[in-house]
Amino acid sequence: MKKIPLFLTFLAVLGAMGQNGLRNMGSFRIYDEGGLGLHADLVNDGVMENNQGLVGFYGNNTMMVRGFFSPVFHDIEVMTNNGVHLAIGMGVENNANFILGDIGTPRTNASVALTFEQDAFYTGADHMGKVDGYVTIKNRQNFIFPVGDRERLRALILDSENNNGISSCAYFYEDPHWATNAKEAALQHISNREFWHLEGSVPSSVQISWDERSFISLLTDDIGAIVIVGWSKSNRQWESLGGNAVGDLSQGVAVSTSFVPDDYEALTFGSVIVPKQMMDLPNYLLTPNGDGINDFLKIDALEQSPRNQLRIYDRNGMLVFEKENYTDEFNGYATEGDVVINRGSGLPSGVYFYLVQLHDLHLEYQGYLYLANN
Structure with missing residues (x-):
C-alpha cells in the first residue's frame, strides 16, 4: 500500500483551522518531492526542520510566521500581494524564490531574520520581492544581501576576508537620527536619507549603490568625493571607510576598503572635502x-x-x-x-x-x- 506523506496527513488533521492558519504543535517534516502551500498564517510551536521539498506562501492576504520556534525549510517561494511577515526567524537551506511580495521582519530586532544557511541562495529578488528587514547568513565569506524597503531593493554586497560564522544586514530608508553630526575632519557631508545596519566580526569590504532617492547631489557634485562612511561605536563619529565610487548623481555604486562591521552602527554615503588647487x-x-x-x-x-x-x-x-x-x-x-x-x-x-x-x-x-x- 502506498504511504501517505506526513505533511498531507498533518494538513488533514488541521484543515478545519481555516483562516487561523496552520499550526504545528509536534514534529513536522516535508519529505523529498513534497510540497506545502500556505494561504494563511503559519504558527510553529513544535519542531519544523530537516525538511525537503517546497513551502510556498500564496494569496492576497498578509501572512505571518509566528510561534515559539523558528522553522527551517529546504526551499521557499513567495507569491503574495501583501507579503509575509516574520514574528520569529525562518531559515532556508537551499533556495528562496521571490516572485511577488516581500518577506518582512521587525527592524528593532536583528535576531528575527530570514536566515540563509551555509549553502543557501535566492532567486528573483527585485523591487517587487525581497526582504524588508533583516537577512542573516551563516558560514559565508561573500554574499549579496537582498534587503530593501517596501519600494526598493537596496542590496548590500559583502566581501569578507574569511568566513563569517554569522552576519546580518538590514536597510533603512530614514535618517539615522540617533547619530550626531560629529565626523572626521576629512568628511564634508553625511547622507540623512538612508543607511544600512551590518553586523559581522570578520574584516570585510562592502559595496552599496545609490539611486535618485538617495539625493547624492545634496552631498556633492563630484562623484570622486563620494565615500562609504560608518558611524563608529567607540569614537561616536562618522568615519570614512575609504574606497571609491563610480556613476553619476542619479545612480552609481561605492566600494569600501576593509573594516570590521561590528565596529560601526550604520553605513551610508558621505562626501570628503576635496582640496581646492x-x-x-x-x-x-x-x-x-x-x-x-x-x-x-x-x-x-x-x-x-x-x-x-x-x-x-x-x-x-x-x-x-x-x-x-x-x-x-x-x-x-x-x-x-x-x-x-x-x-x-x-x-x-x-x-x-x-x-x-x-x-x-x-x-x-x-x-x-x-x-x-x-
Whole structure:
C-alpha cells in the first residue's frame, strides 16, 4: 500500500483551522518531492526542520510566521500581494524564490531574520520581492544581501576576508537620527536619507549603490568625493571607510576598503572635502629664528586629512625629515639621514623638496620650501 506523506496527513488533521492558519504543535517534516502551500498564517510551536521539498506562501492576504520556534525549510517561494511577515526567524537551506511580495521582519530586532544557511541562495529578488528587514547568513565569506524597503531593493554586497560564522544586514530608508553630526575632519557631508545596519566580526569590504532617492547631489557634485562612511561605536563619529565610487548623481555604486562591521552602527554615503588647487600647493619660506614668524612649516591642506605623511628631501634627493600625522613640527632640524648627526645645528639653508600623502583623501602632492637657517 502506498504511504501517505506526513505533511498531507498533518494538513488533514488541521484543515478545519481555516483562516487561523496552520499550526504545528509536534514534529513536522516535508519529505523529498513534497510540497506545502500556505494561504494563511503559519504558527510553529513544535519542531519544523530537516525538511525537503517546497513551502510556498500564496494569496492576497498578509501572512505571518509566528510561534515559539523558528522553522527551517529546504526551499521557499513567495507569491503574495501583501507579503509575509516574520514574528520569529525562518531559515532556508537551499533556495528562496521571490516572485511577488516581500518577506518582512521587525527592524528593532536583528535576531528575527530570514536566515540563509551555509549553502543557501535566492532567486528573483527585485523591487517587487525581497526582504524588508533583516537577512542573516551563516558560514559565508561573500554574499549579496537582498534587503530593501517596501519600494526598493537596496542590496548590500559583502566581501569578507574569511568566513563569517554569522552576519546580518538590514536597510533603512530614514535618517539615522540617533547619530550626531560629529565626523572626521576629512568628511564634508553625511547622507540623512538612508543607511544600512551590518553586523559581522570578520574584516570585510562592502559595496552599496545609490539611486535618485538617495539625493547624492545634496552631498556633492563630484562623484570622486563620494565615500562609504560608518558611524563608529567607540569614537561616536562618522568615519570614512575609504574606497571609491563610480556613476553619476542619479545612480552609481561605492566600494569600501576593509573594516570590521561590528565596529560601526550604520553605513551610508558621505562626501570628503576635496582640496581646492591642491595641485598648486604653495612654496614655503621657513625662517626658524624664534621670532614667531615662519618658525615652523605649516601646511594648511593637512587639516583636511589628519591621517597623513610628510617627507622632506634635500636638493640631492636625500630624505632629511619624515613624520606620520604631521601638524607643524618641522622647524629646520633633520630626523632622517646622515645629517641627523648634526641635528643641533639644524639643516643648511637652501631649497628643499617636500612630498605630502593625504591618507584620508587618497591623494598625494608635492612642493618646495626655502629654508633660511641663520
